[in-house]
Amino acid sequence: MQIRAKTKIMLERSGLTRFQIKVLExxxxxxxxxxxxxxxxxxxxxxxxxxxxxxxxxxxNPFPIKxxxxxxxxxxxxLGKYSGKSGPxxxxxxxxEGVKIRQGKVEV
DNA sequence: CAACACAAAGTAG
DNA sequence: CTACTTTGTGTTG
Numbered sequence: 001m002q003i004r005a006k007t008k009i010m011l012e013r014s015g016l017t018r019f020q021i022k023v024l025e026x027x028x029x030x031x032x033x034x035x036x037x038x039x040x041x042x043x044x045x046x047x048x049x050x051x052x053x054x055x056x057x058x059x060x061n062p063f064p065i066k067x068x069x070x071x072x073x074x075x076x077x078x079l080g081k082y083s084g085k086s087g088p089x090x091x092x093x094x095x096x097e098g099v100k101i102r103q104g105k106v107e108v
Numbered sequence: 109c110a111a112c113a114c115a116a117a118g119t120a121g
Numbered sequence: 122c123t124a125c126t127t128t129g130t131g132t133t134g
């Protein structure tokens with residue numbers, strides 16, 4: 001699912017930064033059944049070291065409807081804090097999309 | 109300025 | 122292997 005020009009304008013208008021827009025676009029481009037690491041996202045938007053900023057941005061997730069943040073994981077295959085303690089949501093979501101989990105890690 | 113849904117390399121166990 | 126520390130980046134409070 002790709003973000004449309006209209007949506008982008010909407011994002012900018014929502015008070016997001018350029019960095020955010022790119023993060024959201026990249027995240028929205030992740031195909032079903034696949035995952036992308038924070039690092040890959042950061043690299044894709046031009047700041048390979050801003051992986052942390054990516055996480056911060058997704059955490060604030062302006063559009064949870066359009067942005068499947070559960071497809072964004074850590075570089076070593078772990079899910080990250082999205083799963084947290086409130087229950088295995090990220091894991092279940094990913095598994096439902098065809099991503100296999102191996103002992104807390106995404107299948108490599 | 110401090111914290112954060114991170115990464116990588118170093119040290120310690 | 123896990124856990125903790127430091128450095129780097131951008132957003133949030």
